[in-house]
Amino acid sequence: MSNAIRRLNARDPEFLSTLDALLAFESAADERIDAAVSEILRAVRATGDAAVIEYTRRFDHLDVSSMAGLELPHAELKAALDGLTVERREALRVAADRVRQYHERQKIDSWSYMEADGSVLGQQVTALDRVGLYVPGGRASYPSSVLMNAIPAKVAGVHELIMVVPTPRGEKSPLVLAAAAIAGVDRVFTIGGAQAVAALAYGTQTIPQVDKIVGPGNAYVAEAKRRVFGTVGIDMVAGPSEVLVISDGSGDPDWVAMDLFAQAEHDELAQSILLCTDAGFLDAVAAAIERLLPTMPRREIIAKSLAGRGALIQVDDLEQACAIANRIAPEHLELSLETPEPWVAKIRHAGAIFVGHHSVEALGDYCAGPNHVLPTMRSARFSSPLGVYDFQKRSSIVHISAAGAQTLGKVASILAHGEGLQAHARSAEMRLKD
Structure with a gap:
């Protein structure tokens, strides 16, 4: 596994072009996905519930005859929460409380001022009326996504939050349903894919049209969200997960290797990069990768991710590391430094900045408090994490x-x-x- 991840040096004449090639990612859907999504959107827009039911039968293998069979009662959400082990239920509650406390500080209030002639100018802030939340289902069980998307919407004051989650062959995730109960989701439909996005965007006889759609999904979901943007708002069309670690060699190489693994295990296209001033530490991290990788249950995915889009990069100093980091504009940035605080202000472009050896990105995914829905594919240069402000809108007041x-x-x-x-x-x- 010694060749599982490439080694680069920022002094190399071709370094920047090599780095840009490594960062490049084509997010456009292929023709097959494009055609399938286009057909699904047209069908749902034309026939509503009937199309949703038919696609749910075809793709999720659920034998249903009406939308009533695809909406979960609140009692089932509560039963899922009550049925968890005490340990899991408490972990969900702690995470939800921390996410809520953080996002309550983001809420924007209306304001106005009066001029000398009696004119009043201001801004009226209102919450969106209705939001749709897409949650992956089946084996992909992500209760953290429910909390991170639903709680800011509720803090903002969204009147109705509708969650869609596929349940292939009837497979439901108790954790996802429990998270929906804790977060205060109003309605839950067991549908997924492009047909769920279409139902939320256009409305059907049963599912009301929403104002905005948020939440992660596969390539079909991402393409559907891209296509319905304008009819409704969307959070973003996200790319693969990313982490960039800046190190001065003061940390534990095993910790850094595992932090790289934590992103790489998401997807073969995920990106894990280490910038370090210490060549010996880079050697130690490479050795840790080789030693620890065979112990990981998702080692095949990790290995392909590291080999395809990962890198261990030697830099001259931390100033250069920060300059490269701003060029990369990563989703997650870890400042794995002995004295990290002075370097935070040097970072202009990052979705989230994790400061110090103990601020591991995995904590941010679940329970630190800030949102884990972050800009990817270098979009941190111009966009921000999901927050309460994404569920509020502003009207100018001119009197x-x-x-x-x-x-x-x-x-x-x-x-x-x-x-x-x-x-x-x-x-x-x-x-x-x-």
């Missing part, structure tokens, strides 16, 4: 007094004439007393 209209009307008239929009100018001029 111009009669006195204010005298001053502003003249300004607007001059500018409107300059743009050749005479009706605009006349509309403003009609308010003038002179």
Whole structure:
């Protein structure tokens, strides 16, 4: 396994081009996925419930005749929560409480101010009316995704939260249903795939149209979300998971190797990169990877991820490491440094920054508090983690007094004439007393 992950040096003349090639990821759907999603969206838009039922029979092998058989009662969610072991139930509650406490600090309130002439300007903040939450189902059981998407929506004041989760062959995840109960999800439908996205985006006879769709899914779900954007809002079209570790050689190489594994085990396309100033430490991490990899249950996925998109990179100093990190703009960044605090301000582009040897990214996935829905594929250069603000919208308040209209009307008239929009100018001029 010694060749499981490439070694690079930032001093190499071709380093930046090699790095850019390593970071490159094509997120567009292939023609087969594109055609299938297009057909599903058209069918659901045209026939609603009937199409959803038919696709659920075909893809999830559920023998249902009506949508009533695909909606879970609240009693089943509560029973799933009550049926957990005390240990699991308490872990869910602790995680939910921490996520809620963090996101309560993000809520934006309305504001306004009055000018000297009595005009009032401001901003009215309101929650979205209805949000759809997609949750992977079957073997892919992610209760943490329920908490991270549902709790900020509820903190924002979303009136109705509808969760869709596929249950292939009737296979339900008690943890997912329990998380829905804790997070306060209003309705749950056991549907998935592009047909679930279509139902949320367009509405059916049973499922009301939502204003925004959030949550992870496979390539079909991602393509469906991409296509319905504009009809509804979406959180993002996410790429594979990413971690970048910056090290000065002061940590435990086994810890760093396992942090790289933690991202690599998600997917063969996940990306795990280490930047380090100490060549000897890079050697130690490479040895730890070789030694620990055979012990991992998902070792085949990890090995392919590390070989395909991973790297151990030697840098000259931490200034250079931070510059490279800003070029990468990773989803997760770990500052695995003896004195990490001074370097936080050097990072301009990262979804989440984990500071110090004990701030392992895995804690952020489950229970640290900040959201684990983060920008990928270098989009941290211009976007942010999912939060309460994604479930709130802002309306400008413009209340111009009669006195204010005298001053502003003249300004607007001059500018409107300059743009050749005479009706605009006349509309403003009609308010003038002179």
